[in-house]
Amino acid sequence: MSRALARGWNRPVFVADPVSERAQALVAEVGGEALDTNVEVAEQADLLVLCHKPAQLADVALELAPHAKAVASILAATPLADLHDAYPDRPVYRFIPSLPVEVRQGAVVQATPLKEAEIDAQVSELFAELGTLVMLSDALVDVAMGLMSCAPAYVALVAEAQIDAGVRRGIPAAQSAELVVQTLAGTAELLRRRGNDTLAVRREVASPGGVTARGLAALERGGLRAAFSEALDAVLEPAGPCR
Ligand SMILES: NC(=O)c1ccc[n+]([C@@H]2O[C@H](COP(=O)([O-])OP(=O)(O)OC[C@H]3O[C@@H](n4cnc5c(N)ncnc54)[C@H](OP(=O)(O)O)[C@@H]3O)[C@@H](O)[C@H]2O)c1
Numbered sequence: 001m002s003r004a005l006a007r008g009w010n011r012p013v014f015v016a017d018p019v020s021e022r023a024q025a026l027v028a029e030v031g032g033e034a035l036d037t038n039v040e041v042a043e044q045a046d047l048l049v050l051c052h053k054p055a056q057l058a059d060v061a062l063e064l065a066p067h068a069k070a071v072a073s074i075l076a077a078t079p080l081a082d083l084h085d086a087y088p089d090r091p092v093y094r095f096i097p098s099l100p101v102e103v104r105q106g107a108v109v110q111a112t113p114l115k116e117a118e119i120d121a122q123v124s125e126l127f128a129e130l131g132t133l134v135m136l137s138d139a140l141v142d143v144a145m146g147l148m149s150c151a152p153a154y155v156a157l158v159a160e161a162q163i164d165a166g167v168r169r170g171i172p173a174a175q176s177a178e179l180v181v182q183t184l185a186g187t188a189e190l191l192r193r194r195g196n197d198t199l200a201v202r203r204e205v206a207s208p209g210g211v212t213a214r215g216l217a218a219l220e221r222g223g224l225r226a227a228f229s230e231a232l233d234a235v236l237e238p239a240g241p242c243r
Helices: 002-009 020-030 038-044 054-064 080-086 099-103 121-128 138-148 151-168 173-193 198-205 211-221 224-235
Strands: 013-015 032-034 048-050 071-073 092-096 106-111 131-136
Touching: 002 013, 002 020, 002 099, 013 020, 013 038, 020 032, 038 054, 048 054, 054 080, 080 092, 092 138, 099 106, 106 121, 106 138, 121 131, 131 138, 138 224, 151 173, 173 198, 211 224
Parallel strands: 013 032, 048 071, 071 092, 106 131
Antiparallel strands: 092 106
16 A cells, blocks of 8 residues: 555655565655665654554554654554544644555545644645545444445446456457456546446436346345445454455
């Protein structure tokens, strides 16, 4: 995810990684400097972006809290209160990105800061560069993560299922993939232009009693809607979302 963020921003970064070759490869792409330690990154950076695993929060903060000027976390299931405990007396921001940030088409959620003083337009704008930024209460951020951060995998699965259906009826795999993926991209753009009105787009395509209406009915019988609802419930189970 750190690589996706850096590619999306496409500007020089200070980066440290347990595997130094990975840090160097990233810097070779976007510019900046691969540093030997996290402490050096925290000292040099105006904004420290935490991209490690959620379970590493306390260990990493022990090392970095004295050096960080401001901290932005993308850690799943890590509320603002935990970030404030780990990085006391520092401005702390909580974001959840999604993989398409890499192509600046990501959905990004920001948790509404707990303290008025931590509303920083510059920091929000930095993440808004990566696509669309939506501000939500801290309590809803993990729910949102279950929708948009996990979704690239869901959408890829939906695409795969459609491609396979085409292949089953004789369309070569490459052409089937081209048709399905372009339709996904084009439909996303259409939905945006229609103000995200999914029903309007559905009605435009599905004439009464027509073939699309039959296809939609088959998808409903197959449990598509319930499956997405259950997927979100599964993500939000007590074990925690998308770690
Ligand atoms: N994947 C998503 O779609 C997504 C979406 C939203 C938020 N997130 C959050 O983003 C974070 C990263 O997720 P990911 O999927 O990118 O996981 P990941 O591929 O495992 O990335 C974590 C990276 O942090 C490195 N790392 C481990 N310990 C470190 C340390 N002490 N200092 C600096 N780097 C360290 C890891 O190196 P090693 O591999 O060598 O351990 C690895 O390169 C997680 O907190 C996750 O909850 C992920």
